[in-house]
Amino acid sequence: MAIDLAHSDPTIVDSTAVTLDAAKPLRRIPLGPELARPQSFEARFDHSAVFYDVFRDHTGRHVYMIGPMALNLTPLIDALVITGHPSGVTVRPKIHHGVQAEILRVTLPRTDSRLSFVLDGQSFDIAIQPNQSAALRGDRVIFTINKDNALEWIADWARFYVAEHGASAAVIYDNGSTSYSLDQLRATLAGVEGLAKFLVIPWPYPFGSMDDVFTGHKFGGHWAMFAQPPKFTQFFRKYAMGARSILNVDIDELVFSPFRKSVFKAIERAPFGLLRFNRVWVLNSRDETGPPRHQHYVIRKKGVAARDRGKKWGLAPGRAFLASWRAQPWTHQVKGWFNLSGSSGEFYGYHFIGISHSWYWDRTAPVAFDPKLHVRDRLMTTTFADVFGTARDR
Template sequence: MVNFMLNPIVLPQGSALRRRHIVPAQYRLEGYDETYDFRTIAYDVIWIERQKALLLICPKLLNLEGLVKAARITACGHVLPRPRIKRYRRHDEVWIPLAERPSEIGFEAEGLTLRVKISRQSHEFDGKNVMMTKSKDNTLVWIQDWLRHHVSAQGANAALIFDNGSTQYPLSHLQQAMENVPGLEAAHAIASDFPFGSWKASKLMHRSMFYQAGMLAIARHRFLHAARAVLPIDVDEMVTGANVFDAALRSRLGYVTIPGVWRYSKLTDDQTPLHADHVWRRDPDAACKEKYCVIPGRWFTDTVWDIHGLRRYAFNRMVLRDDVRFLHCEHISNGWKRKRDAAAGALLMRDAQSEAALGGLR
């Protein structure tokens, strides 16, 4: 069993250096700083074989960009060339030409000296239909049911989960839970205990959420670059209908988008909900933002993977499927962001299609 680890660059706790705020002070609410990432320079440092280059996948560098540009970065006793920085909406990428993969690099800047191991690209997921997500303290039964459903209903045969510092169980328990799902040929849980970013803002609330964009970039460049197809959705989202992996493969653009609707469990607060309980809907139905399935490395998809689509979502409507959808399960949540609506029961009606789609989990 391969145990994957990220190789980050993180400023020491006592360092005076830190990332400046991206959201102005007048919009930050109480508690904003608690989940803001002040210290991470790079989530992972990867040698990319095709480009013969080191890739640092970073939160938005902001003022730390000058630090990276001025840093003395060495490998095998040689100073590396000046980096090239690609700036994106919620993460940055630092590219440095390097013909061969070293075991580690030195990073020296403003009195700071760090040694950083180098990650290599994985081929564990090559040719597979991969479920990919991030998770923190999600009930292991939820994760297994989420995987079981997509193995059975969608033909998934691999899973990659970035664990964002769970405290309810060790990473080994998540790994074992994934491995116990029949039909998965590759299953890996990867520790990624970085600040998620804060939603506690009156405006620009998503600007600081660097973590998810960073994990998508790591998935794309390091782990899933040669996957057959990738479905990046959350544990509370269940795809039903036509096979979305096959649909993406047939798509001219190499990706498809999936419409979503909210589903509810109609349970009381003292009951533990499961996906299979989410067979209730509002009338009229309550829609949510679409998700997507992507084929890595196509001419159109060799770009940033975002939360809800590619290329700033400009083409989402063009590739939206009408033979597939996902059920967004309201009560599959530990309430980290908001308290889910447990009092909606009186407004709901039973949905036969959802009951049929999730019935296999009973």
């Protein structure tokens, strides 16, 4: 049975959120606030969170304050003055307006366990969470954010990475699943054979929404995604600095190697501790009936038409000395990390259209197999046969 890291220390998943007072007028305002949007957009928009977590870095010298894109709150963030307690030391933070996230670093005495500041007349006195990197020291870790993905999918996802790549730990940020309890999610991970440890982190913040009205931002309609981008930096700095290697893969993503190599070993051998590789779409087409599973899907488009525009990445956190303090892992890249090696051709992230309860678009429409356009991927059938015991020829 895999060990639940929160069993012996429940505080390991604690975070210090900073939210605006609902009784006061200050709010985060959407881009193009004058534009009419559906109620679903407003319901998913994060109007109030300033920071999702405040915690010590792994050295103990600094405190990170991580939050979603500030938008109209940016001038207030830029003017922040932080006081540490009990020392009383007052400092201005270093501030990085990152990729859909705010990253602040404050240098405070190691003995300070709280900090305070004033934001537009609202006073905050909050706890500084401890760094938790020791819990994953030496591990090869897969991590993701999840909401209501089928427990069978989650078990298959973890089982695949254990069997095929040698993952030893899994970390799941749960973004408010209602189809099952967190205890059921923990029990699912505990039952994955070969997995040594796991951690389920509650992440209750609004995920955000696609914006079909204001698309003038550099991220187009994706600008209003809040919960996911800050999570990458929070995980990297708070939990992962002692890990041997980490891999960002969603429940609908499995990494395959034509040479059947371990992606973790490749990350650890990468010249600068950063490995990037392309993704391939796996079509929602299968012969099986009943509840879908990853191993049912082995059909993709032929050639370059199968390519997904997004890339995947993995890091060896021990090489962070090559990176800026503002280095930011993000969905498809890592900003501020020295890397000259480009993308690897030895790994591909297969992105399963049929394995998702998407936050914002319907992926359930089936696709009929067309031999002129599609191919049954032999690498997938061979790998699935070894991992899940499915037929090699389908």
